Every structure is written in C-alpha cells, then in structure tokens.
Amino acid sequence: MTPLHFWFEFASTYSYPAAMRIERISRAAGVPLVWRPFLLGPIFRAQGWNDSPFNIYPAKGRYMWRDLERICGREGIPFRRPSRFPQNGLLAARVVCLASSEPWLPDFVRAVYRANFAEDRDISDPQVIVGILESLVQKAGDVIERAGSSENKERLRLQEEEAIRLGIFGAPTCMVGEEMFWGNDRLEDAIAFARGSSVVGGSTVR
C-alpha cells in the first residue's frame, strides 16, 4: 500500500481539523501514514508574503475563521479562535522531527494543535510544549534538549527543502507518491488514491 505523507504546519488553520482526523481515517483504510512537519514561513516569503495570507487578505481571513468553525463543529473537534495568529510552531515541529517514529507522536501532534486552536495557548512557549510532553513521555526536558540539537535542526531544514522540491505551497498537503492533495477537504481523496493506486500497481487513478 502506498504510504500517505501528511505535510502539516502547526500554525496552519486548516491543518488543525486535518491533523485531528488523518490518523483515524488512514488507519481505517489501511493506508500507512507518515507525519511530515514543515514551516510555511519560508514558502510564503518566497511568494512575497511576510504574514499569513489570511491576515494579508482580510476578506479571505474572515471567511476562513467562519469556515473553520463550521468544519470543526461538523467533525466534533473543539475550536476557539486563537488570540494569536499565526503562532510560531518551530519548537513543536522540531519535536516531531526528533520523534517521528515514537508511538506517542500522533498524540503529541494533536495536543499541540488543541493548545493552539481550542485552548488559545502559546505554542511557541517551551513550557507549553514541555507540559504536553510530560503527559506523554518520561524526561520531557531531554526531548526538548535533543529537539534543539544541531543534528535535529538539520532534520527540519531537510524537510523544508523537500517540501519546496515537491512544490508544496500550503498546508495541509497529502502526498501519495508524486500526487498532491491540498487541504483538509482532500484527505478522503488522498486516502482513496493511496488505496486505488496500490490496487492498480501504482498508476494514477482518475
């Protein structure tokens, strides 16, 4: 079965419902899931934006917040509009790079997203990330320290380079091989593609 690579950014609004749903639906479909954190900042700056497009274009931003509220309501995902947007998810992304194969990783990802989009907490604050880690692992402080090592910082830089190479321009983005699915609205399509493409030996399914 072709794995689904789930590219996400902790600051990204539509990544929130997607991150809360992706493990459940990929597991139900038998599609292997790979969590791929990255940062939108460098990608947005390359497009000439020094802020979220939802802040730069207020009409689009107003719509997005209402749309996100509707989506979360429908999916039963808690939501409270954060007072800070976008937040800096660098530390949390580094933890994900460090812990990509740990069994607690999906819980960590979801807890950070909840802190941002349901609890209005400051996810750039190391104490907030430590608090989340302490509920999941022994020696949370060690995890934070290793997340900040040069070797691990390099892991996130390489992820970023790969995101750019793949042509990723927003989050969340699901990649199944070279096939791209952008947005929370496309999770089910990405899963169907991963299942279909395995059935027909990797060729595209339309």
Next chain:
Amino acid sequence: MTPLHFWFEFASTYSYPAAMRIERISRAAGVPLVWRPFLLGPIFRAQGWNDSPFNIYPAKGRYMWRDLERICGREGIPFRRPSRFPQNGLLAARVVCLASSEPWLPDFVRAVYRANFAEDRDISDPQVIVGILESLVQKAGDVIERAGSSENKERLRLQEEEAIRLGIFGAPTCMVGEEMFWGNDRLEDAIAFARGSSVVGGSTVR
C-alpha cells in the same frame, strides 16, 4: 426556503464544475437558485493582483489544473486545459445579467463554461457567444446588442458592487442570506445550509 445565490465568473476554473453541478443539486434539494455573474478582475486588483493568482503563484497553478482535472473526471464533466487563462468573460457576464430570468439561462452558462474549459474556444469573441446563443434563442444578435446597452452594463456594475459589499473574494461563492460558502467543494454545504436554515426559521445552523 432560503434561496442560494451562486456567484460565478466565467474565467474562474473552480466555477466550472460548480456551474455544471449547481442547478441539478439545488433542484434536487428544492432550493431556489439565483445566478449571479460577476468579475474577479476588480476584486483581484484590490488585493494587489493584476493576474489570476494561479498564474502569479505557479506552484498553486500547477496544482489547481491537476486538481480540476481530477474533479471533472470524478463528476463526469468534460475537461481540456484551455490554452488561454484567464479568459475575458465580460460579454458572457453581461448576457447573464440581461437574461437572468430566462429559461435558457442555465444552458447558456453551461455552454460558455464548456467552450472555455472543454472546447478551448475564445469566450471573449462575440462570434463564439453569438454561436452559443443561436442554439438557444431566436434573434441572438438582438441579445448581444441589448447586453451591451448602458442600462445592462450598469446591471453588471451593480452586481460587482454587491459582490464587494458581501466580502466576496473568489469564485464560485454561494451566499445563503449572509452565510458564505466558497468554492466548488462547498456547494453541498451551502445547499444543506439553505435547507436547514429554512427549517429553523432563518437562523444559522452549525
């Protein structure tokens, strides 16, 4: 039943599958449909863009064409990537303003979209629009002439002002009262909202 106002632009890629689907699904749901043509140009220029964002941001544009191909394939809608993008839909939009209550209007809208996105024809060419009208009405030339009258040009200008007042930033956009649904992906949600909001007397449904 609260009507659904379908705001569309003939140049807009995602308006194509939406325009091909909206009459069928609104009729099946018993939701009154109002066709609202407008132009994205003035709205994009107000955001600092002098071209389609799909041309300005090539990674996003590449994805959009592939995504549109997938959507059309799934919905059984013919698609061939046009050689010109975006096309100028001004004349066709004026015809829609003139003929908003004519029984042939939905067929006209769909035929113009097919000319653009399935047949790679130049929809800014009056002969193309006349050709489409001739298959639908008597005296197609008269329709074109009246579409270009000062009075009818003013109709489209007023539509444009209303789109801006409503905070519309892209196409297609469905408005149900003041509730906005952006994109082909939200047609079903807009229909469900129109049905739900009528049941509970016009209040919002979440």
